[in-house]
Amino acid sequence: PEPTLLADYAPFPFTVEQVALTFRLHPQHTRVLSRLSLKPTTEGQPLHLHGENLTLISLSLNGAPLPDIAPDAEGLTIPAALLPATAFTLEAEVEIAPETNTALEGLYMSGGIYCTQCEAEGFRKITFYPDRPDVMAPFRVRIESDMPVLLSNGNPAASGPGWAEWVDPWPKPAYLFALVAGDLVAHSASFTTRSGRATPLNIWVRPGDEDRCAFAMDALQRSMAWDEQVYGREYDLEVFNIVAVDDFNMGAMENKGLNIFNSKLVLASADTATDTDYERIERVIAHEYFHNWTGNRITCRDWFQLCLKEGLTVFRDQQFMSDMRSAPVKRIEDVLTLRARQFREDMGPLAHPVRPDAYVEINNFYTATIYEKGAEVIGMLKRLVGDAGYKAALDLYFDRHDGDAATIEDWLKVFEDATGRDLAQFKRWYTDAGTPRLAVEDDWQDGTYTLTFRQETPPTPGQPDKPPRVIPIALGLLAPNGDEVLPTTVLEMTEGQQSFRFEGLSARPVPSILRGFSAPVVLDRTAPPGERAFLLAHDTDPVNRWEAGRGLAKEVLARMVTEGAEPAADLLAGLEAVVRDECLDPAFRALCLRMPAEDDMAQTLHASGVVPDPDAIHAARKRLQLALAQRLAPVLPGMIASLANNGPFDPGAAAAGQRALRLACLGLLTRLDGGEAATRAHAQAGNMTDSLGALSCLLDAGRGAAELTAFHQRWQGNRLVIDKWFMVQVLHAAPDRLAEVATTLTRHPDFDWKNPNRFRSVMGALAENHAGFHHPSGAGYRLLADWLIKLDAVNPQTTARMSTAFETWTRYDTDRQAQAQGALQSIAARPGLSRDTGEMVGRILK
Numbered sequence: 080p081e082p083t084l085l086a087d088y089a090p091f092p093f094t095v096e097q098v099a100l101t102f103r104l105h106p107q108h109t110r111v112l113s114r115l116s117l118k119p120t121t122e123g124q125p126l127h128l129h130g131e132n133l134t135l136i137s138l139s140l141n142g143a144p145l146p147d148i149a150p151d152a153e154g155l156t157i158p159a160a161l162l163p164a165t166a167f168t169l170e171a172e173v174e175i176a177p178e179t180n181t182a183l184e185g186l187y188m189s190g191g192i193y194c195t196q197c198e199a200e201g202f203r204k205i206t207f208y209p210d211r212p213d214v215m216a217p218f219r220v221r222i223e224s225d226m227p228v229l230l231s232n233g234n235p236a237a238s239g240p241g242w243a244e245w246v247d248p249w250p251k252p253a254y255l256f257a258l259v260a261g262d263l264v265a266h267s268a269s270f271t272t273r274s275g276r277a278t279p280l281n282i283w284v285r286p287g288d289e290d291r292c293a294f295a296m297d298a299l300q301r302s303m304a305w306d307e308q309v310y311g312r313e314y315d316l317e318v319f320n321i322v323a324v325d326d327f328n329m330g331a332m333e334n335k336g337l338n339i340f341n342s343k344l345v346l347a348s349a350d351t352a353t354d355t356d357y358e359r360i361e362r363v364i365a366h367e368y369f370h371n372w373t374g375n376r377i378t379c380r381d382w383f384q385l386c387l388k389e390g391l392t393v394f395r396d397q398q399f400m401s402d403m404r405s406a407p408v409k410r411i412e413d414v415l416t417l418r419a420r421q422f423r424e425d426m427g428p429l430a431h432p433v434r435p436d437a438y439v440e441i442n443n444f445y446t447a448t449i450y451e452k453g454a455e456v457i458g459m460l461k462r463l464v465g466d467a468g469y470k471a472a473l474d475l476y477f478d479r480h481d482g483d484a485a486t487i488e489d490w491l492k493v494f495e496d497a498t499g500r501d502l503a504q505f506k507r508w509y510t511d512a513g514t515p516r517l518a519v520e521d522d523w524q525d526g527t528y529t530l531t532f533r534q535e536t537p538p539t540p541g542q543p544d545k546p547p548r549v550i551p552i553a554l555g556l557l558a559p560n561g562d563e564v565l566p567t568t569v570l571e572m573t574e575g576q577q578s579f580r581f582e583g584l585s586a587r588p589v590p591s592i593l594r595g596f597s598a599p600v601v602l603d604r605t606a607p608p609g610e611r612a613f614l615l616a617h618d619t620d621p622v623n624r625w626e627a628g629r630g631l632a633k634e635v636l637a638r639m640v641t642e643g644a645e646p647a648a649d650l651l652a653g654l655e656a657v658v659r660d661e662c663l664d665p666a667f668r669a670l671c672l673r674m675p676a677e678d679d680m681a682q683t684l685h686a687s688g689v690v691p692d693p694d695a696i697h698a699a700r701k702r703l704q705l706a707l708a709q710r711l712a713p714v715l716p717g718m719i720a721s722l723a724n725n726g727p728f729d730p731g732a733a734a735a736g737q738r739a740l741r742l743a744c745l746g747l748l749t750r751l752d753g754g755e756a757a758t759r760a761h762a763q764a765g766n767m768t769d770s771l772g773a774l775s776c777l778l779d780a781g782r783g784a785a786e787l788t789a790f791h792q793r794w795q796g797n798r799l800v801i802d803k804w805f806m807v808q809v810l811h812a813a814p815d816r817l818a819e820v821a822t823t824l825t826r827h828p829d830f831d832w833k834n835p836n837r838f839r840s841v842m843g844a845l846a847e848n849h850a851g852f853h854h855p856s857g858a859g860y861r862l863l864a865d866w867l868i869k870l871d872a873v874n875p876q877t878t879a880r881m882s883t884a885f886e887t888w889t890r891y892d893t894d895r896q897a898q899a900q901g902a903l904q905s906i907a908a909r910p911g912l913s914r915d916t917g918e919m920v921g922r923i924l925k
């Protein structure tokens with residue numbers, strides 16, 4: 080298939096003044112009637128409407144039938160000669176079958192509930208329409224069905240037995256359309272906006288799930304208040320509805336006034352959800368709500384501008400989370416995710432700019448680069464223009480572009496106009512792919528300290544040469560006694576190589592570079608011996624303090640892998656000091672104790688020119704954990720006991736931090752006692768975090784069989800918890816046994832592979848078990864490839880997304896490469912492979 084190009088953008092030659100839809104719902108024979116009020120904006124243009132897999136029943140223009148127009152595979156075209164020069168009405172009736180829609184895009188059914196997913200291009204599977212984000216129109220929707228609850232976007236207009244009508248006054252693109260019909264119950268509350276409008280809030284779930292909605296509701300209310308306080312954005316409809324469904328390709332969707340969520344991002348109770356689940360729910364509830372302004376009121380002109388709404392909304396949800404929880408801990412978690420997902424993507428065959436300029440299937444571009452790097456770029460902008468500049472620019476953005484389908488050029492222009500800054504060079508962050516590497520050298524002479532930086536961005540597909548970018552480098556300097564002699568200062572690097580001088584210092588300082596992770600770059604610094612340990616002990620910037628420990632751990636692990644070195648004493652001593660320091664936030668201490676992931680080590684080794692050996696990395700990481708456990712042995716039991724909380728469950732950040740530190744200690748103790756303490760902890764666990772945490776320890780120690788059986792029995796019928804039961808076994812399987820464990824699980828009667836959550840809980844976890852997935856036998860690669868082939872026939876979107884497990888295949892030795900390549904080729908060769916998966920596998924193999 081031919082790619083779509085940014086350069087080919089042309090406006091739609093009609094406006095849609097009004098959309099009226101009627102749905103007569105039926106599992107196999109849903110009828111959709113549409114009445115579009117259209118007006119040409121350019122003379123003599125044909126009318127192209129998108130439409131896929133629609134059975135056309137009737138079509139008429141201003142009431143006159145158009146019997147000769149037949150749709151093709153992409154939609155229908157009405158020649159200019161048949162169109163009036165002024166406003167006209169086009170009516171169509173189509174038939175669709177939601178029950179057999181396993182791709183979960185368009186109108187489909189999940190557990191007996193009708194629901195929709197239209198972003199990016201799913202609306203064309205519902206009716207004929209200009210399915211592009213720059214066509215915005217007010218919608219009126221009538222639903223006819225005997226389901227008890229009938230929902231669509233906007234405000235409820237009228238209803239009666241078997242029908243309901245909704246009116247959305249805000250013009251919107253079709254990708255924000257939503258409809259839900261089902262046997263649902265609401266957990267309800269309300270929010271009074273700052274101008275005094277009491278707005279009912281409903282979270283709709285299946286009967287029986289309503290007692291697990293309180294946390295999501297609380298997160299929603301906090302999000303609404305925060306967006307008013309921090310961004311001045313108020314909610315704009317008479318009601319806000321959220322619906323949870325079990326079958327969903329991703330996390331959630333920001334449909335106007337009717338967000339639809341994967342149930343795992345709504346439902347939570349102490350005994351069924353972990354702290355990580357709670358945190359994710361809070362973040363995603365906020366994210367989708369924040370889209371109401373950044374995405375819905377101001378949308379994207381075309382899908383190349385996706386980061387306009389996603390990067391900004393991620394940035395906003397990150398700000399929200401750091402206000403709700405610990406800001407440094409949140410930043411560290413974001414840095415971990417960025418490196419694990421976006422840096423990985425940027426270093427491989429799937430690298431693309433934050434604003435791409437070509438795609439085959441747009442669903443393949445909902446990536447860590449668009450989302451996470453898109454947010455980082457905004458963080459850099461904010462750092463460069465300052466808080467006041469950022470606020471002025473955002474106020475101007477909402478003011479100038481409310482109701483628009485905007486571009487990255489529009490976005491940068493508001494910053495230029497509000498702050499007077501020229502952002503021409505900054506724009507490269509949007510147009511150029513790749514993670515810059517920042518090399519740094521320092522020099523000390525006669526009281527002057529000089530830092531010299533050199534930036535270089537490796538080539539990425541289609542972009543061999545990269546000019547220098549502007550990089551904000553937040554820097555602090557510490558005196559040898561740990562005093563801060565230069566508080567955090569932002570250096571603006573604009574050249575390929577650039578020096579910064581600091582005068583009047585009485586001793587050679589220790590630099591703390593890239594504080595708060597001020598730019599998404601790889602810092603290449605060969606730190607002098609002792610520097611990282613010093614920063615781990617003294618840095619006043621918590622993110623860099625953590626980063627020092629992390630950098631040290633990576634250095635030590637790399638030496639253990641490549642030279643067979645021993646775990647270094649300075650790392651163990653530094654970590655011990657952090658762990659024992661009761662002034663430090665337990666969540667922060669837990670993060671320091673977490674060793675770099677195996678995939679992260681493989682990425683680091685590969686970037687430094689070493690072919691990573693997954694088995695050696697796995698073994699070294701275990702040895703390092705054992706050494707750390709031995710070092711901490713005297714304190715572990717005491718810490719585990721003192722961090723226990725027997726009071727009622729509190730999902731807040733402080734209590735979650737204590738649980739995280741306690742489980743980190745339990746993990747280490749398991750290395751010493753073979754799982755004795757974990758067995759007790761599992762038996763006593765009063766919540767899912769502790770239960771699953773202890774179970775993970777047991778599986779790592781080669782135990783836990785009885786606990787697994789009991790766990791399954793207790794949670795049978797609770798889909799979300801059973802997902803965890805599958806996942807934990809795969810994540811913690813010994814590398815040699817992974818393929819066998821996963822294969823056995825796929826034969827379990829509960830392995831409902833058409834459910835994306837369940838599929839990911841086995842196949843996603845398979846790819847996350849680094850040494851197991853990259854087992855030299857190739858069994859991991861083959862197992863995943865076989866299942867991706869199978870899933871592609873029913874759900875291309877989830878298949879394509881999961882194929883990214885293979886994006887690192889060229890990092891490894893030639894034997895592994897041959898195995899991975901063979902697996903990828905078996906997917907590529909599959910007759911009838913979807914466009915989604917075909918594009919991904921093609922790019923990965925290139």
Ligand code: B3K
Pocket residue numbers: 198199329331332333366367370389442445
């Ligand atoms: N906008 C949706 C993602 C849609 C993905 C389409 N394949 C969720 C979000 O980012 O909030």
Ligand code: ZN
Pocket residue numbers: 366370388389392
């Ligand atoms: Zn989003």
